[in-house]
Amino acid sequence: MSNPTALRYSKEHEWLSAAEDGVSTVGITEHAANALGDVVFVQLPEVGDSVSAGETCGELESTKSVSDLYSPVSGEITEVNEDVVNDPSLVNSAPFEGGWLFKVRVSEEPGDLLSADEYTAFSAG
């Protein structure tokens, strides 16, 4: 699977888009979506919530398990993807596109976000 080079990645398998007007989009990677299996429920943060890098801000429930959703950066939630709330399978079918999870106005980001190549190596190991 190929990880888009325009994105950066966390070791918790989230991706983060380049900021536009200070706002980045967050989702989970195809690698993570495949590992979860069919996603059936997502609980996302609410618009206006403050999130902290590396801390839980929601849940992803699949057929077999429930996983915490982490934010790769700190900031304020500006938008959540209602489409994915209504149809969680978008996380599996289009993890880097229609299956995005939330947008965040970034106040601080950790220094250990990975490039696509670094993440590909990380997730393979």
Place this chain on the structure above:
Amino acid sequence: MSSTGELRHTALDALHRSLGATMTDFAGWDMPLRYGSERDEHIAVRTKAGLFDLSHMGEITVTGPQAAALLDFALVGNIGGVKPGRARYTMICRADGGILDDLIVYRLGETEAAASEYMVVANASNAQVVLDALTERAAGFDAEVRDDRDAYALLAVQGPQSPGILKSLTDADLDGLKYYAGLPGTVAGVPALIARTGYTGEDGFELFVKPEHAVELWQALTKAGEGVGLVPCGLSCRDTLRLEAGMPLYGHELSTSLTPFDAGLGRVVKFEKEGDFVGREALREAAARAEQQPPRVLVGLVAEGRRVPRAGYAVVAGGEVIGEVTSGAPSPTLGKPIAMAYVDPAHAAPGTSGVGVDIRGSHEPYEVVALPFYKRQK
């Protein structure tokens, strides 16, 4: 993954990998969890057909003049009453009545006169425990207990298209083969014990074959099922299929801490059979206790929302814990999360209001329903 060292591999291992299966450690075996989407695999079994590798199941052969007598002593069912070519669902219990495993016992041999031979099929996780118990209980009987785990690969074809698929590959009389029956035959040129059993709630067949024939048979079944939607299926969808069908799973609905009466399966205990059997006294007491003071009842729960109950979650009503979830999953057929749970009898009637499941601190509403969730139309 496994803490016990090397995983065991079935005869179909390379084939699973070539199909891109996600593999998982299941009772020490490296088994296919799913090939693609477990939801699609589930729906294929309900509407068309699915092909499973179940070679991790534990086969134990019991032969000899007193094979039936041994099994009647060792198990809670009436095995002596099983006709040749038929199979029976039963259990093996400890002396204290706790369930060691649930089993299917096939009586092999085509005629009443043929020497007694039975195949006991145990859950993969309990195969050694069952083998040890049967071996120990065989003392004093003129019968042999043989570990045949390595002698068989097991393939299952399940779903409404499975009779058609199998018919195209065998001359065996499938129309004459009833549910819970097995007959020796040849499928795609491979000698097989063909059993009309499964664990999916659908019509289907389980094919016990020599491991060296497994790949050939898998490929023949795949080819025969090509035009009717047969897909390879993993253990993940097998679990949601059996859950919808209300079938118990050892380690979830069944355990050594429950007797068959606590599990609502007291009917499998046959007190009327001749002779003593392991657990008889304790099970008598368990039956009497269940009558006096009904134990928690295994019920179905259907979610109103979308959060999935998991094994071990508390069932609540009026702020009190009234039970525990034993298995839960999103149901592809119902389109909602479902669960099996043991609940206090006062809350067990279908339609009981005010029942919820504590899902990580939040009490989500659930409807109490009778099991199974799904029953196929015949």
